[in-house]
Amino acid sequence: MFAICRFYILAVLISLTFPAIGATNEIKLSFIGDYDSQAFMGLQQGIDEANVQGRFLGQSYSLTTLPKLSIAIFTTVDAEHIAQLSRAYPNKVIFNLTAKDNDLRSQCFGNVLHIIPSQAMIKDAENQWQKKNPNNAAKAQTWHHTFKKYSAGQLNTRFTESYRVEMTDNAWAGWASAKLLSDSIARSQFNDNTSLLEFIKTELNFDGQKGISLNFRDTGQLRQPLLLIENGNIAGEAPVRGIVDTSNLDSLGLNQCTK
Secondary structure, eight states: OOOOTTOEEEEEEEOOSOOOTTOOEEEEEEEEEOTTSHHHHHHHHHHHHHHHHHTTTTEEEOBOSOGGGOSEEEEOOOHHHHHHHHHHOTTSEEEESSOOOHHHHHTTOTTEEEOSOOHHHHHHHHHHHHHHOTTOOOEEESOOTTOOGGGHHHHHHHHHHHHSSOOOHHHHHHHHHHHHHHHHHHHOOOSSHHHHHHHHHHHOOBOTTSSSOBOBOTTSBBOOOEEEEETTEEEEEESOBTTBOTTOGGGSSOOSOOO
16 A cells, blocks of 8 residues: 555564453554654663663563554655554554644644654754754754653663664654654553554653653644753753743644644
């Protein structure tokens, strides 16, 4: 159904039946996209960390090639293919790791969660920064390899040690999606895909090493602060202090469905 080209299909196992004492729950998830991408590296990092935690919880995450058997799909495909995935797998949680299209958010696909910030979020962050700093043209990013606060430095170190490259926006999105999913599963037991999706959309408690609780809008977009980068260094954060309330994450990007 999808033009695959360099896209590759991989997946992670999840069985959500209650295990017998001493048994291990296998957790199935799937990845559709470029397996050479930073997003996939970040996803792998998140899965590896979930398995460390899972040893104490009787949970095990592993890769498969069968999206129909998974409870969630992680993807780096474009907006058109994400829309197709949403329709093809209406009961799966679909994590968008790389597509920034505003229109993809405004359509509000019920089962699509956007981890990467939208174009509108990035633009709003940069506009806020320029209002406070008219002579500085910083660029908004999700993440930066020199970010140290809120245990971000430890995450950057773990990723670099695993992959010998610096963590990027897409790598953070891959890691964060696996982390918030595994944290949600660790906190509760689910009998079906729909209940997991509802839990993530309404009860998520996750900071993503960004120092503030992150959650999802009706558009499916993850609310999150952004970093302002100038000449390769972190110059500030958005929402920008002095321009808006720094806790007002809805000052960045689209907040309502428009279609």
